[in-house]
């Protein structure tokens with residue numbers, strides 16, 4: 001079977017081939033540091049060999065739990081934020097029919113809704129209103145078990161589920177994915193007797209999609225987690241190659257770092273398949289939280305093409321030349337649709353008649369690549385043979401491994417996220433959270449000025 005492929009050819013008129021080749025020993029050293037666990041953040045390397053360590057028993061447990069939710073719920077709310085949200089959403093959106101939510105409900109195929117990833121009062125009001133007459137269940141996902149957004153949503157959902165479905169059924173259809181021992185989500189799960197799954201201590205949120213954090217909701221959505229894991233396993237093998245030229249993760253990490261050294265401070269992840277929108281969101285957290293430190297790091301951004309060619313296209317073509325693009329390109333769509341011919345040809349589109357829609361999309365992709373490279377934007381391409389679970393698993397591991405290598409090339413700790421605490425500290429002080437008395441006083445003084 002084929003694998004995903006990286007093509008960096010269209011970056012080579014912007015960076016020196018020799019300088020890129022000179023990364024080989026550095027990249028090899030970074031890979032050894034990851035393997036030996038001797039680098040910064042080495043207590044968070046559980047993701048490195050996660051795919052190959054997943055057992056059939058574990059997958060069976062996840063699938064059995066998913067089945068309980070599928071059988072007993074018309075709607076399942078997946079509550080989580082950041083790494084406890086984006087991976088599941090990325091895979092579910094990529095693998096689901098875009099109009100599933102408008103289709104007639106099939107028994108045993110619950111609608112998946114996400115919550116706990118914002119504090120929008122209207123969002124939560126509308127969600128709880130929608131759920132009023134629904135047989136719903138909840139997957140409460142939080143590694144720390146204390147994240148405000150998720151805890152707040154879960155408090156509302158737990159109460160509603162118990163009131164609507166009774167305590168006993170609620171116990172059956174609420175599942176927790178959290179730390180083995182710590183945090184409010186663990187305390188609640190143990191006290192209420194919920195089925196629970198553990199997020200390993202050594203796997204950080206943004207690297208956790210192949211733990212129950214991602215696998216359980218993905219299985220509830222009816223998506224093949226065996227294939228997802230199989231694809232990740234394959235990439236674990238491919239990306240272990242110490243030869244940079246033969247290791248896509250190593251080559252991607254080296255190329256983007258060399259581009260960064262040449263003033264390309266912003267990476268734009270591009271798709272030409274709207275189903276990949278949330279995959280890009282997942283990628284942004286992975287790279288943003290991992291690399292944005294010590295006042296360094298490529299700023300990860302994303303666009304959905306061709307949609308955003310009609311909004312951001314101008315900036316990318318002619319704005320400040322500090323950007324490069326990485327295109328996730330799906331080679332063959334899962335469905336075939338041909339452009340019909342029209343006798344009157346009022347829209348002038350008969351030159352496309354008989355062609356597959358994807359041929360038009362591919363020419364948009366090629367035309368965009370040529371135009372952007374001409375405009376001074378280096379372009380990499382990650383080719384994906386087809387959008388399925390197996391290749392999504394490959395993509396996930398490829399980007400994770402590259403992120404670890406890339407972070408070490410940048411000489412930062414890719415596995416912590418101290419910066420995200422700053423807003424929380426202020427928010428808790430402003431909300432008078434117990435334990436924040438001094439900070440509350442200080443922040444109020446500051447606001448008086």
Ligand SMILES: O=P(O)(O)OC[C@H]1O[C@](O)(CO)[C@@H](O)[C@@H]1O
Pocket residue numbers: 081082083084141142143144145146147150205206289417420
């Ligand atoms: O799983 P948790 O602990 O609720 O955290 C969710 C997300 O919040 C962060 O901790 C940032 O606040 C992310 O790193 C993490 O993915």
